[in-house]
Amino acid sequence: MTFTLITGASMGIGEALARKFASQGCNLILVARSSERLLALAEELRKEMGVEVEVCVQDLSVADSSRHIYLFCHNNNFDVDTLVNCAGLSCAGDFADMPLQKLEEIIMVNVMSTARLTRYFISDMVERKYGTIINVASIGGLQGVPGLGLYSATKSFIMTLTEALYGELKGTGIKVISVCPGFINTGFFKHAGHDAANIRLPIYGADVVVKAVMRGLRKKRIRIFPTLIDNILAFSQRFVTRRLVIRLAGFFAAVKDY
Ligand SMILES: NC(=O)c1ccc[n+]([C@@H]2O[C@H](COP(=O)([O-])OP(=O)(O)OC[C@H]3O[C@@H](n4cnc5c(N)ncnc54)[C@H](OP(=O)(O)O)[C@@H]3O)[C@@H](O)[C@H]2O)c1
Numbered sequence: 001m002t003f004t005l006i007t008g009a010s011m012g013i014g015e016a017l018a019r020k021f022a023s024q025g026c027n028l029i030l031v032a033r034s035s036e037r038l039l040a041l042a043e044e045l046r047k048e049m050g051v052e053v054e055v056c057v058q059d060l061s062v063a064d065s066s067r068h069i070y071l072f073c074h075n076n077n078f079d080v081d082t083l084v085n086c087a088g089l090s091c092a093g094d095f096a097d098m099p100l101q102k103l104e105e106i107i108m109v110n111v112m113s114t115a116r117l118t119r120y121f122i123s124d125m126v127e128r129k130y131g132t133i134i135n136v137a138s139i140g141g142l143q144g145v146p147g148l149g150l151y152s153a154t155k156s157f158i159m160t161l162t163e164a165l166y167g168e169l170k171g172t173g174i175k176v177i178s179v180c181p182g183f184i185n186t187g188f189f190k191h192a193g194h195d196a197a198n199i200r201l202p203i204y205g206a207d208v209v210v211k212a213v214m215r216g217l218r219k220k221r222i223r224i225f226p227t228l229i230d231n232i233l234a235f236s237q238r239f240v241t242r243r244l245v246i247r248l249a250g251f252f253a254a255v256k257d258y
Helices: 012-023 035-049 065-075 100-128 149-169 188-192 207-218 228-239 242-253
Strands: 002-007 028-032 053-057 079-085 131-136 174-179
Touching: 002 012, 002 065, 002 100, 012 028, 012 035, 012 079, 012 131, 012 207, 028 035, 028 065, 035 053, 053 065, 065 100, 079 100, 100 131, 100 149, 100 174, 131 149, 131 207, 149 174, 174 207
Parallel strands: 002 028, 002 079, 028 053, 079 131, 131 174
Antiparallel strands: none
């Protein structure tokens, strides 16, 4: 039996993606730390969509978690044909003030778990000559964002890794895409200590990200920006200095006045 494995499926964008994939008849493996939320979502999707849903509770900031997830799938003969690396977190404020433990947590979840899970599951996909990897990046990954420095760097990592994989996997039957949302209305800002009321761009619902992922897969895109504003911001970078790009990014995110 084949499955779509989604990290960060307990809430926000990951949960929205889980609902969409279930509505398309995909069996799911839901990964995050909040076991009660995952179990409730799994129960609901099994009942309402008639799909198989497995739950794998893991803390992706723990070094061995990706291996445990892979072994959970392998030992149960769950073939993962779609991997969605969605779990992620940020911490608003100056890099100089960030607690080292938070720095490590962000790198472990956003960078290491994305790289490790991709590495684990990609071999099976290559062998089967079939598979899809969806990496949730951010428009913040297009430049360093003052006030969200480490976060924007982790999202750049995701975008460049996705591009390299796209090149390496061309012609193998494996699709790989990064989706790069702007500001999306989830618990993300609260978790990051980022006051969403100050943000100087529109904040959209998670549905725009889901639609973008589906559009991107259909159109075989390497990266996709969900909204018109995201596309304008990304495109306009070509015509202005990096200095201005960075200033504007800090202005829009408005963690504080830089
Ligand atoms: N919201 C935005 O404006 C925005 C914009 C661009 C990109 N993104 C990206 O979209 C993705 C999802 O974010 P969201 O907006 O849906 O935020 P969210 O509502 O805070 O959800 C984050 C998800 O990541 C999971 N997660 C966090 N730390 C984890 C850990 N140590 N181990 C396992 N799972 C962990 C959380 O699950 P548990 O807490 O249950 O573990 C949760 O399911 C992230 O990669 C984020 O960078 C968000």
